[in-house]
Structures are given as structure tokens and as C-alpha cells.
Amino acid sequence: MMLDHLELFLLIIEKGGLSAAGRELGLSPASVSERLAALESHYGVALLTRTTRSISLTDEGRTLAEGARRLLAEAEELDSRVRLGAQSLSGPVRLSAPVDLGQARIVPIVDRFLDQHREVSVELNLTDGFVDLVSQGLDFAVRYGTLADSSLKVKPIGENRRVVCAAPGYLERMGMPLHPDELHGHDCIVMRFGINSDHQWSFLVDGKPY
Known part of the structure; x- marks a missing residue:
């Protein structure tokens, strides 16, 4: 409310009268007079000397006008900074991802992201091991498979x-499996993420999940 009164006070000075300022804001002369009186009552001084033809600033009014211009400019700048801050990104981000996915996919995405957001810094931790987001202070983690911790x-x-691969020498010794069921007789290497092992391999047989 005080800022509104100060804006009105400066407009009265700019327009050279209460009526002209009221017309600019769509206020009645009585309303303008009341708001000016409230401002003078707040400071306990007369801010304007009024005659039937003109107005002039008192010493206190001149001091207030100078300060009001600075205050309103700072308030406008603060408003812009807060609004802009809500729309822009800044600060550090800590991200974890598997090595293969990180190198092939995540790194190019991070590079493009940093080009667009210069105020952001990214610490990328590439590891295939288990990571605890909370204890290691990570903001995000990109991982394969099903989430084990439901609190995240x-x-x-x-x-x-994924594709199933084998060395030529192994296939010469053990034969080429032609169906997922035949993998039961083969040596299979599974991936381990910390305490979790990826024991389940999903296949498509004739276009259907198997």
C-alpha cells in the first residue's frame, strides 16, 4: 500500500496536480486527496504546497520524492529478479549413471543442457556399482531395471x-542356442549392481514377450 501511495505522489508531481494524476489512474479527486493525506499523516509533515493554480514541493516533499524514485526503482528491480529467478536455473547438480549409458547418451545431453543453462554446473558420476543417493549427496541417478527403494x-x-552375445570359441564348444529355453545349459554372465543381480533376461519370441 505504501508503494502505491508513493507512486501516486510522484505522479502528482509529474502531472502538476491532483486532478491530472487522478485522471491518469482513473481515481476521483477526492480519492487522490485522501491518499495524499494518508501519506502526509504517515510522515507527519506537509509534502506539497497547493494553491488554486499550482502545487510545489516542500523541503520534506522534495526529500521524499528523491527517495521514492530510488525505492520504487529498487522494488521493480527486485520484482524482476525474483520472477526471473523462478524461470531460470542455477547452481550445482550431482548426477549418477551407468558407465555405458553415461558415455553414450548422458554426456551429450549434459553438454547441450549446460550450453542452454550457463549458471548450472553438473557433476557426473559414472559407475555400474550401487549408489546411495542420500548418503552420497546425489540429486539424480539414471539406472536400468526396477526401482528397489520405494521411497525414491x-x-x-x-x-x-540388450542382445545375447558369445565368443566364437565358446559357441564352437557349447553349440549355438536357438531358443531361450536352451540357455539353461549354458554359462551365462549376469550383471550385478551392488547387492542386486540382474538374473532375469527378457526375450521376444515370435514378437511376444518370453
Whole structure:
């Protein structure tokens, strides 16, 4: 409310009268007079000397006008900074991702992100091991598979296709499996993430999950 009164006070000075300032703001002369009186009552001094034809600033009014211009300019700058801050990004981000996915996909995305947000810094931790987001101070982690800790929030961002591979020498010794059921007789290497092992392999047989 005080800022509104100060804006009105400066407009009265700019327009050279209460009526002209009121017309600019769509206020009646009585309303302008009341708000000016409230401002003078707040400071306990007369701010304007009024005659039938003109107005002039008192010494106190001149002091207030100078300070009001600075105060309103600072208030406008503060408003812009707060609003802009809500729309811009800044500060550090700590991110973890598997080594293969991080090098192939995450690093290029982070590079583009940093080009667009110069005030952000990213610390990227590439590891295939288990990471505790809380104890290690991580903001985000990109991981394969199902989320084990239900207290964390998860959002699927894509699908990862895997293929089964074998060395030529192994296939010469053990034969080529032609169906997922035949893998039971083969030596399979599974991935381990900390205490969690990825024992389940998903296949598509004739276009259907198997």
C-alpha cells in the first residue's frame, strides 16, 4: 500500500496536480486527496504546497520524492529478479549413471543442457556399482531395471535393448542356442549392481514377450 501511495505522489508531481494524476489512474479527486493525506499523516509533515493554480514541493516533499524514485526503482528491480529467478536455473547438480549409458547418451545431453543453462554446473558420476543417493549427496541417478527403494521417486525415460552375445570359441564348444529355453545349459554372465543381480533376461519370441 505504501508503494502505491508513493507512486501516486510522484505522479502528482509529474502531472502538476491532483486532478491530472487522478485522471491518469482513473481515481476521483477526492480519492487522490485522501491518499495524499494518508501519506502526509504517515510522515507527519506537509509534502506539497497547493494553491488554486499550482502545487510545489516542500523541503520534506522534495526529500521524499528523491527517495521514492530510488525505492520504487529498487522494488521493480527486485520484482524482476525474483520472477526471473523462478524461470531460470542455477547452481550445482550431482548426477549418477551407468558407465555405458553415461558415455553414450548422458554426456551429450549434459553438454547441450549446460550450453542452454550457463549458471548450472553438473557433476557426473559414472559407475555400474550401487549408489546411495542420500548418503552420497546425489540429486539424480539414471539406472536400468526396477526401482528397489520405494521411497525414491522414479520416472521412466526410455527403453534399453540388450542382445545375447558369445565368443566364437565358446559357441564352437557349447553349440549355438536357438531358443531361450536352451540357455539353461549354458554359462551365462549376469550383471550385478551392488547387492542386486540382474538374473532375469527378457526375450521376444515370435514378437511376444518370453
